[in-house]
Amino acid sequence: MFSRAVRPALRAGGAAVARPAPANAATFATLREIEGRLKSIKNIEKITNTMKIVASTRLTRAQKAMDESRIYGKTSNTVFEQAETKPLEDKKVLLVVASSDKGLCGGIHSGLSKATRRILAETPNADVAILGEKAKATLSRLAPEHIVLSFANVCKDIPTFADAQAIADQIALLPEDYSSVRIIYNSFVNAQSYEPVTIEAYSEEAITQSANISSYEVDDEVLTGLREYALANNLYWAMAEGHACEISARRNAMENASKNAGEMINKFQILYNRQRQATITGELVEIITGATASEDM
Structure with a gap:
């Protein structure tokens, strides 16, 4: 038998053992989870803010290059517009899709x-x-039989005419004699919007058969060079404008993120504040209840 002085302590200890876990026992883990989630979201916000600043800085340079390429492209195509050049109907058409390798820029690639x-x-017979x-990655799943040529590591930085010339040289080596090359690219409307459009580069035969080509004094050797130059010029235009659209879309995507x-x-x-307040309130209630129970013993 225990003495009367020890019995109240035993009853209090037994009550503490038999007492069920408090209702907010899992709240401590929940608070840690919320705190961890807050930390990760704040880190993501820092990353997206940094990417937005970088895209904003690059957008100014990209727009400048785009404006310069537009001048060359439109001036080059004026010759064919005045000559009323049209693609030949009995030959295949080559479609050049001016995309890039980078993501995190909204639906700019899916639109193309x-x-x-x-x-x-x-035109189901086009290449x-x-x-x-x-x-x-998208067209390889949907239309793999049409793909005859692809390029990687393009438009990582502001495109140059040398880049476009190298691509045009590879296109010229294709065995098929195409009536025209239609370049599909994103046209820059403003900083918030863009739209897929096409520009056309004609074959040498199509240029020769133009209705008003006789108004220009063009030798055969010059005609071949004009055709290659027009293709490279249009590729440069499409790549520069598509690059500006990509940077603008990435900036908007990072801003939204x-x-x-x-x-x-x-x-x-x-x-987190509500859960923490509820936890502290629960702990205070337990302390007050325990103190009251101890006084009653």
């Missing part, structure tokens, strides 16, 4: 793939050459 599929539906891995991350941080911060 959809535009290419619409053109392939209208496809792809610049960049993003459009290739940063905004969404900020909203999630606010929601989780409110949830």
Whole structure:
């Protein structure tokens, strides 16, 4: 038998052992989870903000290069517009999709793939050459039989005319004699929008058969060089404008991601504060209840 002085302590110890776990026992783990989630979202927000700043800086240079390429491209195509050059109807057409290798820029690449599929539906015998891995990944699943040529590691930085010339040389080595080369690219409308469009580079035979080509004094050797130059010029235009659209789309995507991350941080911060307040209130209630019970013994 225990003495009367020890019995109240035993009863209190037995009650503590038999007492069930408090209802908010799992709240401590939940608080840790919320705190970890908050930390990860804040880190993501820092990354997206940094990528937005980098894209904003690069966008100015990309727009400058785009404006310069437009001048050369439009001036070059004016010759064929005035000569009323048209593609030959009895030969195949080559579609060049001016995409890139990088993502995190919204639906800019999927838009090009959809535009290419619409053109392939209208001209099912056309061949496809792809610049960049993003459009290739989509078109390889949907229309692999049309792909005859592809390029990787393009448009990583601002395109140059030398890059376009190298691609044009590879296209010229294809065995098929195409009536024209239709380049599908994203046209820069403004900093918030863009749209897939096409520009055309004609074959030497199509240029020769132009209605008003006689108004230009063009030798055969010059005609061959003009055709190659026009193809490289249009490729340079498409690549430069597509690069500007990609940088702009990435900037908008990172801005939206940063905004969404900020909203999630606010929601989780409110949830964390409520859970923490509930936990502290529960602990205070337990302390007060325990103190009251001890006084009653």
